[in-house]
Structures are given as C-alpha cells and as structure tokens.
Amino acid sequence: MTQKLKPRIYKGTRDFLPGQMIKRHFIIDLVKEVFEKYGFEPLETPTLELWETLAGKYGEEGDRLTYRFTDRGKREVGLRYDLTVPLSRVVAMYPEIPKPFKRYQIQPVWRADKPQKGRFREFYQCDIDVIGSTSMLAEAEILSAVYEILRKLGFNHFTMRINSRKILSGISEIAGISPEKEADVARGIDKLDKIGNDGVRDELLASGIKQTRVNKILEVLAITGSNNEKLSETTTILGNSDAGRQGLQEIKDLFDFLKMYGIPEEFILFDLFLARGLDYYTGPIFETVIRKPQIGSITGGGRYDRLIGMFSGTDQPATGCSIGLERIVTVMDELNMFPPHLETPIQVLVSVFDENSIPYSVSIAQNLRQAGIRTELYTGRSKLRGQFGLANDKSIPLVIIAGPDEIRSELLTLKNMVNGKQRTIKLAESLEEVKKELNNPKDENM
Amino acid sequence: MTQKLKPRIYKGTRDFLPGQMIKRHFIIDLVKEVFEKYGFEPLETPTLELWETLAGKYGEEGDRLTYRFTDRGKREVGLRYDLTVPLSRVVAMYPEIPKPFKRYQIQPVWRADKPQKGRFREFYQCDIDVIGSTSMLAEAEILSAVYEILRKLGFNHFTMRINSRKILSGISEIAGISPEKEADVARGIDKLDKIGNDGVRDELLASGIKQTRVNKILEVLAITGSNNEKLSETTTILGNSDAGRQGLQEIKDLFDFLKMYGIPEEFILFDLFLARGLDYYTGPIFETVIRKPQIGSITGGGRYDRLIGMFSGTDQPATGCSIGLERIVTVMDELNMFPPHLETPIQVLVSVFDENSIPYSVSIAQNLRQAGIRTELYTGRSKLRGQFGLANDKSIPLVIIAGPDEIRSELLTLKNMVNGKQRTIKLAESLEEVKKELNNPKDENM
Numbered sequence: 001m002t003q004k005l006k007p008r009i010y011k012g013t014r015d016f017l018p019g020q021m022i023k024r025h026f027i028i029d030l031v032k033e034v035f036e037k038y039g040f041e042p043l044e045t046p047t048l049e050l051w052e053t054l055a056g057k058y059g060e061e062g063d064r065l066t067y068r069f070t071d072r073g074k075r076e077v078g079l080r081y082d083l084t085v086p087l088s089r090v091v092a093m094y095p096e097i098p099k100p101f102k103r104y105q106i107q108p109v110w111r112a113d114k115p116q117k118g119r120f121r122e123f124y125q126c127d128i129d130v131i132g133s134t135s136m137l138a139e140a141e142i143l144s145a146v147y148e149i150l151r152k153l154g155f156n157h158f159t160m161r162i163n164s165r166k167i168l169s170g171i172s173e174i175a176g177i178s179p180e181k182e183a184d185v186a187r188g189i190d191k192l193d194k195i196g197n198d199g200v201r202d203e204l205l206a207s208g209i210k211q212t213r214v215n216k217i218l219e220v221l222a223i224t225g226s227n228n229e230k231l232s233e234t235t236t237i238l239g240n241s242d243a244g245r246q247g248l249q250e251i252k253d254l255f256d257f258l259k260m261y262g263i264p265e266e267f268i269l270f271d272l273f274l275a276r277g278l279d280y281y282t283g284p285i286f287e288t289v290i291r292k293p294q295i296g297s298i299t300g301g302g303r304y305d306r307l308i309g310m311f312s313g314t315d316q317p318a319t320g321c322s323i324g325l326e327r328i329v330t331v332m333d334e335l336n337m338f339p340p341h342l343e344t345p346i347q348v349l350v351s352v353f354d355e356n357s358i359p360y361s362v363s364i365a366q367n368l369r370q371a372g373i374r375t376e377l378y379t380g381r382s383k384l385r386g387q388f389g390l391a392n393d394k395s396i397p398l399v400i401i402a403g404p405d406e407i408r409s410e411l412l413t414l415k416n417m418v419n420g421k422q423r424t425i426k427l428a429e430s431l432e433e434v435k436k437e438l439n440n441p442k443d444e445n446m
Numbered sequence: 447m448t449q450k451l452k453p454r455i456y457k458g459t460r461d462f463l464p465g466q467m468i469k470r471h472f473i474i475d476l477v478k479e480v481f482e483k484y485g486f487e488p489l490e491t492p493t494l495e496l497w498e499t500l501a502g503k504y505g506e507e508g509d510r511l512t513y514r515f516t517d518r519g520k521r522e523v524g525l526r527y528d529l530t531v532p533l534s535r536v537v538a539m540y541p542e543i544p545k546p547f548k549r550y551q552i553q554p555v556w557r558a559d560k561p562q563k564g565r566f567r568e569f570y571q572c573d574i575d576v577i578g579s580t581s582m583l584a585e586a587e588i589l590s591a592v593y594e595i596l597r598k599l600g601f602n603h604f605t606m607r608i609n610s611r612k613i614l615s616g617i618s619e620i621a622g623i624s625p626e627k628e629a630d631v632a633r634g635i636d637k638l639d640k641i642g643n644d645g646v647r648d649e650l651l652a653s654g655i656k657q658t659r660v661n662k663i664l665e666v667l668a669i670t671g672s673n674n675e676k677l678s679e680t681t682t683i684l685g686n687s688d689a690g691r692q693g694l695q696e697i698k699d700l701f702d703f704l705k706m707y708g709i710p711e712e713f714i715l716f717d718l719f720l721a722r723g724l725d726y727y728t729g730p731i732f733e734t735v736i737r738k739p740q741i742g743s744i745t746g747g748g749r750y751d752r753l754i755g756m757f758s759g760t761d762q763p764a765t766g767c768s769i770g771l772e773r774i775v776t777v778m779d780e781l782n783m784f785p786p787h788l789e790t791p792i793q794v795l796v797s798v799f800d801e802n803s804i805p806y807s808v809s810i811a812q813n814l815r816q817a818g819i820r821t822e823l824y825t826g827r828s829k830l831r832g833q834f835g836l837a838n839d840k841s842i843p844l845v846i847i848a849g850p851d852e853i854r855s856e857l858l859t860l861k862n863m864v865n866g867k868q869r870t871i872k873l874a875e876s877l878e879e880v881k882k883e884l885n886n887p888k889d890e891n892m
Contacts, residue, residue, distance in 0.1 A: 007538040007757040008499070010523055013492030015536050018549065021488035036791040037815045039822025041840075042467035046459030046568050047493065047525075047554065048513075053454070067494075069515030072558055077456055079493075090461050092453040098839035100826045103464065108493065112518055122492050133825040137804065141823060144812075260808045311453040345482040358583065362706045366590075369483045376485025377587060379579040380546045393544035394487075 012115030013122045022345060023329055023338055024124075028106060031126045031149055031323065035104040038145040040128050043103040045086035051076035057085045057307070059279040067112045079110040083127040084280070084304065084320060091131050091318075092311030099132025099316075102141075106325075120326060127301075129320025131308070136250055139284050139303070140257035142321045146288060146299055147263050153328065154337045157292035160267055163274035164251055164284045165302070167234065170244020171272075174237065175216040177209060183279060184209070185217065190275035193296075220272065227255065227270040234272070250284055280304040286321065295331050299323045343395035347438055348375045351387040353403040360407045364400060364430060371431050373438070391417050398437055400430070458561030459568045468791060469775060469784055470570075474552060477572045477595055477769065481550040484591040486574050489549040491532035497522035503531045503753070505725040513558045525556040529573040530726070530750065530766060537577050537764075538757030545578025545762075548587075552771075566772060573747075575766025577754070582696055585730050585749070586703035588767045592734060592745055593709050599774065600783045603738035606713055609720040610697055610730045611748070613680065616690020617718075620683065621662040623655060629725060630655070631663065636721035639742075666718065673701065673716040680718070696730055726750040732767065741777050745769045789841035793820045793884055797833040799849040806853045810846060810876060817877050819884070837863050844883055846876075 009015060016024060032042075051068055058066075058081060067079040080086060083105045091097060106126045115121060128145060130138035143160060150158055165186065172182045188203040195203065197218070204214045223233050231252060238244030251270060258268055276285045283303030290298060301321030309315035332338055350365040352358055365377040376396065378387050384401065391399045401413040401422075412430055414437055415422040425433045455461060462470060478488075497514055504512070504527060513525040526532060529551045537543060552572045561567060574591060576584035589606060596604055611632065618628045634649040641649065643664070650660045669679050677698060684690030697716060704714055722731045729749030736744060747767030755761035778784055796811040798804055811823040822842065824833050830847065837845045847859040847868075858876055860883055861868040871879045 007535045008496055009535070009539065010492060010494045010496050010521070013494055015492070015539075016488075016490040017536075017540065017543065018487035018489060021490060024490075025488065036820045037818065039792050039795075039820065041464035041790055041792065042462075042471065043464060044462040044467060044470075046456060046461070047556070048456045048459055048568065050454055050456050067515075067517070069513075071513070075456070086461075089453045089455070090463075093455065093461070094463065097463065098836050100824075100836075102822060102825075110493070122494065130825055133827075135825050135827070137798075137808075137823065137825045140808075141825060257804075257808070260805050261812060344487055346485050346487065349485075352583075358703075359706050362583075362703070366707060372483065374482045374485065376548060377583065378546075379548075379576055379581050379583045379587060381579075381581070390544050390546075 010121070012113070012120050014120065018345075019343055020329075022342055023333065024325065026338060026342060027153065027325060027328060027332070028124075028126070030152055032104070032106065034145055034149045034152065035126075035128055038102075038128070038141055040102045040104040040145070043087065043090065043105045044107060045080065045083070045090060045105070047080055047108075048077045049080060049086060049089070051078050053089050053311075054078045054081055054085060057280060057310070058082070059277070062278070065111045065113050067110050080107065081111070082109055083107060083125050083322065084129065084307070087127070087129055087131070087320075088304075088308045088318070089311050091308050091316060095312070097131075100138065101131040102128070103131070104128045118327070118330065124325040126323040126325055127320055129318060131316055131318045133319075134305075134317040136253040136257055136284070138317075138319050139254050139286075140261055142301070142319065143254075143258060143286060144261040144263060146321055146323065147261075147267065149323065150288065150290075150298075153332065155290055158267060158288055158290045159269045160263075161269050161271040161274045161287045161289060162251065162254065162284060163271050163286075164247035165276075165281045166243045166247025166250070166283055167238065167272070168247075168275060170238040170241035170247060171217055171220050173241040173243060175213045175220075177213055177217075181207070181209060186275040187277065188275075189221070189273060190277050192273050223272065227265070227268060230270050230272070231255075247283070254284060276300060276302055280307045282306055283319070290331070293331060293335060295327060298327050341395070341397070345374050346376050346394060346396045347373055348398045348400060348434060349387065349391045349394075349396045350375060350377045350400045351384060351402075352378045353384065353401070357402055357404070357407060360402050361400075364402065364412060364427070367431060368434060371435075373431075373434060388415070388417075398434065400434075456567070458559070458566050460566065464791075465789055466775075468788055469779065470771065472784060472788060473599065473771060473774060473778070474570075474572070476598055478550070478552065480591055480595045480598065481572075481574055484548075484574070484587055486548045486550040486591070489533065489536065489551045490553060491526065491529070491536060491551070493526055493554075494523045495526060495532060495535070497524050499535050499757075500524045500527055500531060503726060503756070504528070505723070508724070511557045511559050513556050526553065527557070528555055529553060529571050529768065530575065530753070533573075533575055533577070533766075534750075534754045534764070535757050537754050537762060541758070543577075546584065547577040548574070549577070550574045564773070564776065570771040572769040572771055573766055575764060577762055577764045579765075580751075580763040582699040582703055582730070584763075584765050585700050585732075586707055588747070588765065589700075589704060589732060590707040590709060592767055592769065593707075593713065595769065596734065596736075596744075599778065601736055604713060604734055604736045605715045606709075607715050607717040607720045607733045607735060608697065608700065608730060609717055609732075610693035611722075611727045612689045612693025612696070612729055613684070613718070614693075614721060616684040616687035616693060617663055617666050619687040619689060621659045621666075623659055623663075627653070627655060632721040633723065634721075635667070635719060636723050638719050669718065673711070673714060676716050676718070677701075693729070700730060722746060722748055726753045728752055729765070736777070739777060739781060741773060744773050787841070787843070791820050792822050792840060792842045794844045794846060794880060795822045795824060795833065795837040795840075795842045796846045797830055797848075798824045799830065799847070803848055803850070803853060806848050807846075810848065810858060810873070813877060814880060817881075819877075819880060834861070834863075844880065846880075 066081045184207040281302040282305045285302030287297050288299040303319040305317045352361045368375045399415040410427040413424045512527045630653040727748040728751045731748030733743050734745040749765040751763045798807045811821050814821040845861040856873040859870045
C-alpha cells in the first residue's frame, strides 16, 4: 500500500471527464429517444462472453483483435467485440422472445488493436436490429431511425450507401467465380476506399481470381448514373443470377419504402462498391458517410440471416445497424455542433460565507433541489472569491451568496456568472428568481 | 463458421432483456437525476486499467478477485474492480480538475468470484464522491443524496449505519494495540454480521491480539443507547486518544449536518460495529441497511484521504459512497415496488393489414413518431390476429388497425389492449385520440 506511481491510463482507452460526459450523454439520450420512438426495446449483454460464442464470427481479423484470456476456472472468455453476435446468442438462447424482436443496445466494445489517432481499444456502439422479419420494412425502419438521428444531431449532408451481398454474389456468379471465392471478392471490394480501383484489381488477382473474371467484376462495378439507372442496368446484367435478381428486387423494395418514410433521395446511394468487411452479412448492407464535414463512415450494418442459426441450429432473419459514437462526438466537438453552454449539469452554486452561515446555505440548497434545480453546495474551505473561481472553472451559470447581513434580513444575492451582474432578493422569492435567471442567463436588463 | 453450438452465457453474468432493462433504466435515471440535483458531475473511466493501478489497493481479497490478464503487447491489465480507485487515478492524473470535485459514476465492475445466488461477476455500481473537501459537509451531501434516492425508490425503513475508522483506531489505541494491527481489528469487527460476537473474539485472538486487549475492545463496542448516549460514552472512554477524539468530533459534526438536511434521526445509527472491509478508508465510514424488507446492505462508503496520494504523491481529502444497483432491482421486483405497466417503452403498435396497406400504416406510424409517441410498425408476416398476439406478448397498450375499408375512408381503428375495447376514428384526429387513450389506458367508458 505504499508504492508511489506516476498515474497512467491503459493506452487506447480514455477517461471521460464531466465536460466530455455531458456531450456524450447529449448524443446518447437523443439516440435512445429516437430508437424508442421507432419501437426498439433496450437490451444489455455481458462484457465477458465465452470464447466459443465469439470465435469465428467476425473473420480472421476479428478473431485476432478480440481481447481473450482464461479465467481462474480455466474457461476461455473474450471481451464483447460488437453487439451483433451477443444479440444473436441471446435470440438463440431465449426462443420465447416475441418476434419481430426490435432491440437497441448502447454499450462499449473492445478491440485488441494498436491504438492510433481516432482509433480506440474501448469505444461505444449504438445498435438497432430487427430479428424475425424478412421484409425490407425492417431495413427501412432502421435506416429511417438512423436518418432521423443524424439530422437531429445537425448533420445535413450525408450519404446512406446501400448495396446487397446478394448482388455481389450475383456479380461473382456471372463473372464465373466459385461461391467459395465470394468472400474474397467482397473483402477486396471493401478496400476500395483505402487502396483504390487498381488496388482492388491487384487484390482480386492476388487471391487467385483470373484476369478476365476480375475485369468482368470491375466492369459491373463501374456502372454509373442515378440510383434508378444503376438498378436497371445491373438488373439487365445480372438477369441470369438468382441471387442477383433477388438482391436487386430487395433493394428496389427498400428504396420504395425509404421514399414512403420521407427520406429525400439525395441521401440514398445505390453503391455497388460497398461490401462491408464482416463475414456474416447475407443481404442488404449499408453504411452512412458524412459528406460535409468529410469524416467518412459513422454507421454500418446489414442483414445477417444465418448468424443466429450458428447458435441455435435454426436460422432467423435478422438485420441491423450500428452507430459509432466516438467519431460523432469528435466531429460535433470540432465543429461546434453541440448546443451552447453544454458544459456542466450544475445550474447553481450555493456559496458558504463562513461556518456560521452553513445552516442558511444548506436550507437554500435543499429548497432549490426540492424544486429540481441542479445545485452544488460549496463544501470546500475557500473564501467567496475562490468560490466564484470554482463556479467559473466549472461553468456554473449562477452563484448564490448569503453572508451575515443577508441572513439577518432573510435575503440572498444572485450573481449571474454569464453577464457578471448581481442583485439581492428576498429568500422567500429565491426559487422563482433563480428559475427566471436560469431561463435567461444572458439577460442584460436585470 | 459452421459449428453449431448450444448457446451459453458466461456463468455469473447476465443478459438484461427489455422487461429487465426498463426497470434498470427506471432506477438509474432516478439515481442520475438526484446525483445531478446535488451538484455531482458525470465521469466514466475505462473498463481496462493497468494492473499497477489496481494492485494492492483493495487488500489481499481484492487482488485475488480482480480479473487480470496480459495483453498482446505484454502489458498486465485488470478489469475495473470498483469506481473509487479509477477516480483516484483520474484525480491524480488531471490536477487541473477544479476542487471540490463532485463526481458521479454509474458503470459495471467485475469480480473473478465463484458465482452464487445474488452474487455476480459483472454488476453495476452507482458512485458519488467529493474530492478536495475535509468538511463533514461533503459526507452530509453524499448521505443526503443517498437518503433521497432510497426514499424516492420507495424504501421507508432503512438505517444509515455510521462509524469512523478514526474511532476504531482510538479504540485499538486505548486497548493497547499497535497501529500495524489496526487493520486486523477492523477486518475482524467487519465480520460481526457473519460470525457473531464470539466469532469476532476468536478472530481477534487468532490474529495475535492478547485476551485482555480483545476484551477491552469488545467492552467498548458493547456500548448501547441512543446515538447521543453512545457518542458521549465513547467520548469519555476515548478521551486520551487523539484519533478517537478527532473521529468523534467529525461524527458529531456530521450528525449536526444531517439534521440540517432534514434526515429524520430514526434513519441514522452511530454503529461502533461498522468497520467496512476495504483497506483504504481513513475517516467516517457508512453503510445503508434496509430493515424492511430485510435485504442487508445496499450502499457503502467512507472517507479515503490517502488513496489519491498513492498515485500522485500528494494526499487529497476524499469521501464517497457506492449504491449497488443489483440488489435494489431484485428487491423492488420481488416486492412490486416498480410503477405499474413498466414493461416496455413502446406505446403503440401500428399493425399492417396486407402488402397494399403498408404506405398507409407507415404514414400513421411516422406521424405518431413525429409527435414523440413511441411506435412500433409491424414488420413481420403474420395476419392481424398474430399482430395482436405480439402486442400482448410485448405488453404494448394500444394497437392501430387500418384495413382496406379504413384506408378508403381515411379512418383507423384503435384497440386498447388493456381493456380490450376498440373504436374507429378519423385519420386526421388520430394523434389526439392516441394521446387520450395513452393517458388513460384503463378507461372503461370509451
């Protein structure tokens, strides 16, 4: 108990001090509100999962990046890597859950990765999924909720990229690529953003796909035009592929639904280059890219109709989307997108003049609290000047002062920290006056 | 990707399905609201801490029960064991945080323990702490917030047991026990609930303390009477111990403050037998025991003025309290203490009659959502009867039906699932009528 350490945090993880927390709460509260408005119900799953639950679900990279260890009872366990696999385990374990099951889940996940700028070992995901529906209405509900959240947060220029694993299968099929190689094709295409068109070509060639077939794939991917033009041209090309035709019909249905939900067309992009890295997707896949400011992908998801069957033996249709909290917080912070004065939950600091004034100050504080006003009572040993400094440092907008004179006359002084003005009021009217002041902290005409 | 598993959860951890989550949210929201009303600000710390941060802070048992492993970069890490040590690390790392720092933190912690009924490997703690105040006002603020939370949750018979490590030191001192043995005395006394008076005697004797000294300790502990009587008798006995006198003065100050805060005396117990297991306490310690229903301790805490110094080299006064969420949820569940109809956030299920009615149903749902009503749109393939079944299974209080007849006449039917009645209304009035219905779900006179 006596060593003295330089205090250190585990690299790639973060402390969220109050100024950050209040911004995170702002986003999470809004996300939760919209999720519930769309009829999603909350779920939480444990941080630790048996390794057998996680193993092999995310592909090789996922296996490698999962934190895993052996507990004292020699059970192999891993830290939650995403929220989709735990949900699938839950659905398989509790067949009594009514379907369609629409659940949301907001919890941290972990990656045993090298920490880099903007990439963390622990970060929050906000997921919504619909289990038990084959209808594209499920996708439409999810994308509409995501759209509403992003607009409400203040993002007005973004693209919801949409594609389908079935369409990618169709493309592989008409290019003469065997089904086992399809995952390689998806993984290759998925890297386009990072390695460009030529990079994808090299990648596909390197995975053993013949030049002519690679050319055929890239030819289809190169189709341009409006969503409708691309859909119709792809439909012509994939006419002979069952998977392709089915995938295209689903995307058409989905686009019709999104129109019904009132999502403007400029936010929707049929994007043949979207592939998504994870192994478990089986149908429509989607990703949201913020165009202005340019920050890349902040949501991602898709349909995974065969994942639950890996746990229960019986497949269940399932689709979902994950919103990454971290990048959203960072961008909103950098661009001042948060509402003003989002710095502390505390509304009032009740100062303490000296030992003798404690009872008076306590009764003021308790009175305000009873009315729901978030009130700090000063508990330190500084004089008034230091207490004003504390209110300033914490961005508390209002300070109440009650010295011997005020106490004797049942008065108190309100100091507005935003405009610096102060005035003395009757104790009996304090609640009303504090409320007035808080509703209008910048009022210059007091 | 092909093995089929019997889905299993890691023992000692739990999934929280929506019916449980909504109850947990109910408690957490209330706790958070009261914490903020008392001027506490939010903090979150990482799940993984470097082992050097956790090691030796909780005593031997804590070291043994901490989940720890070595990461791929060969760094030893551990899972968060409580919220106090991470807070202390944070305060030491960021000296710029304004003091007094009043923070709350609501996060899970982990224990590598054998799972037992009611004891989990992952569970939530809700903590409040005041850093940088030596005043007993800090303790009073904390205990007052805890008192308000428990009363608001519906607990009306509980005891806040209060003692001081300084008083226990004083007792050891006048019994002639060396300071190094004081921790043994505290640990022995702490087990009273489990092993009884004779057990404590045996324990103290076994730790090498002489019979006469053990007798002296037990003689002081045996003091009975009201809080004031016990305080005055203990003051007489400990008159020659500096630590004892200081501890008693603090408890007297604290009791005066608690009275000022309006906490009725019957909720406060000066309890010499309270010792608290953790090594890091230095001053007042406290614990809340629910008397009716008898469920034992649900909050615990105390002053730890030397823990932060273990990280920074400079001690900082600090005190705090932890509320255990799990036992509270269990008891409130068993005793029906939750508000009625706390089963789902969803207020309305908009059914879908057939493929053709989707646009009408979508527009109804979107309209309700825009007004903030939590609405599920049916996304499955069942006929109406199945959709009613779903609303029933999910405890959704209201179902909207719109078949071809309704659509033609711009009408819709509201079915109240609580009283089983239904009526047909105009589409244009749907929002108003739904709100009416939700405000009064049991109205029999529609």
